[in-house]
Amino acid sequence: MSISAAEFGTRRKKILDNLGDNLFLLFSNFEHQKNSDVHFDFRQDSSFYYLTGFTEPDSLLILDPIGVDNFILIVRPKDRTKEIWEGFRYGPQGVVESFQADTAWTINEVDKVLKPLLQSRNVQFVSKEGHPLNDKVKALVGTHAKAVVPNTAYTELHRLRQVKSEAELNLMRHAAKISSEAHNKIMLEAPELNSESKLEATFKFSCSMADARDQAYPPIVASGKNATCLHYNVNNQKTGEQDLVLVDAGCSWQNYASDITRCFPAKGKFTEEQRKIYQAVLTTQKKCVEAVKPGISMKEIHQLACESITKELMDIGLIKGDFDKAIEAKAYFEFFPHNIGHHIGLDVHDCDGLSMEERGRSDKYKLQPGMVVTIEPGIYIQPDNKDVDAKWRGIGIRIEDDVLVTEYGYENLTIAALKELSDIER
Ligand SMILES: [Mn+2]
Known part of the structure; x- marks a missing residue:
């Protein structure tokens, strides 16, 4: 189970077909220092990975729709000493053989490669501060290119990445399954564990034992009132x-x-209080999952959630007055x-082409x-919320699934993670 070389090729072709005679440059990620000569775990830039499948740092992708070579990679050179200390590198020859690059060069040869390609060309690229080639590429583009033009390829790339192929969905289903099982395991073992750290360890252990060592983001394990802080970690x-x-x-x-x-x-x-709030969130979450289908926008689903939460909190007595007025306010x-x-x-x-603030509140995309x-x-009922009775304060509940939009509705990829009250208590 993986993305085939042919699929990576199809992705590049879609970008190349949209470039006209523009040159497209895309930096990989680079390593970030944690302390002295120790780095944070390296993770490839998602768009760079999407177009190449190549996971080494300090690289540069060049797509040239009108050149002899359409797909060019600039990568770290082979280096026996570095490889003894830090691990294997593909080098230029390796990326031609294993990643179907038409041609490849080392990062020391970037002048030689880019200069002739840039002559009187329009270029689409975004600089990346901290990348070892950033300053050099910026200078070369400034000196030799005709102009830096709007990055339509990047917009197209984001549009492509939104709609997943069957191969991508299989990878996502697998990640979803491992995470769902890890959530069930941590619930099962929770009564024996007395700290957030031990619960987090149980989650990560379960993923790693399924050979999924990488967490998609730092886990949030928030007990009691900590759960009212949205990104507590x-x-x-x-x-x-x-x-x-x-x-x-x-x-x-x-x-x-x-x-x-x-x-x-x-x-x-x-x-009793936790149960009522939990049921309110669960009812809302199920309504919103069931609303997922082609043609609806995230804004519409967000509105549905706001209305459902308002109704539920009115039933509980935490929002008072007239429903329509409460929604309006x-x-x-x-x-x-x-x-x-x-x-x-x-x-x-x-x-999704949107800022963090706009996400889920935009009608822009169906x-x-x-x-x-x-x-x-x-x-989330904040610990300092004086408008509600003390017994409600400090409760924070969120329920989240990953939902695939299908032709007629949806598929819940994370349905295996238990969420019914009776299942959780059992
Ligand atoms: Mn999320």
Whole structure:
């Protein structure tokens, strides 16, 4: 199970066909220092990976629609000493043989390769501060190219990445399955574990034992009132007897992400208040998942979530007054301050051409078959919310699944992760 060389080729062809006579340049990621000569785990740039399948740092992709060579890679040179210390490198010859590059050169030869290609050409590229070739490429483009023109290829690339192929979906299904099982395992073992750290370790252990070592993002393991902080991830507190634990975690498989949130009682039994809020979120989440189909926008699903949460919180008594007036005044926003979800793929927050603020609130894009989105409503009652009775304060609940848009509706990729109250307590 992987993306075939032919599929990587098809992706490049779609970009090449859209370039006219422009030259397209795309940097890979580069390594980031953690301390002294130690680096953070390296992860390839998603768009660079999408077009090449190549996972080494410090590289440069050149797509030239009118040249003899359409697909050119600039990569680190073979280096026996470096390879003894840091591991294997493909080198130029290796990337021609293994990644179907028409030609490849080392990063030391970038002048020689780029200069003739740039002469009186329009170029599409975005600079990447910190990449070892960034300054040099910027200078060469500035001196030799005709102009830097709008990066239409990058826009097209994002559009392509939104709609997943069957091969991509199989990788995402696999990531989703491993993460779903890891969530079930952590729920099962939770009563024996008394800290966020141990719960996080259980999740990661389960993924790694399924050979999915890479987490798509730092896991959020938030007990008690920590769950009311949306991106809590210090994960270093002891869990209390009465605490709910919110776990937002997902592994990646061959760079494709999964993203799941589940909440469960640390010791296996919901309190009355936790149960009511949980049921409100679950009802809303199921309604929103069922709304996923081609032609609907994330904004419409977000609106559905806002209305459902408002209704549920009115039934519980946490929002008072007239329904329409409450919606108009955005009374839900105090309890549900984020978007209903986002695209997911190579990036956990996958490209959709929108800013973080716009995600889930834009009518710009209708869902299409092959897109995968998260559906993740939540209700968070801040510990300092003096408008509600003290017994409600500090409850934070979110439920999140990864949902594929199909021709007629949806497929929930993470359905195996338990979310019914009775299943969780059992
Ligand atoms: Mn998410």
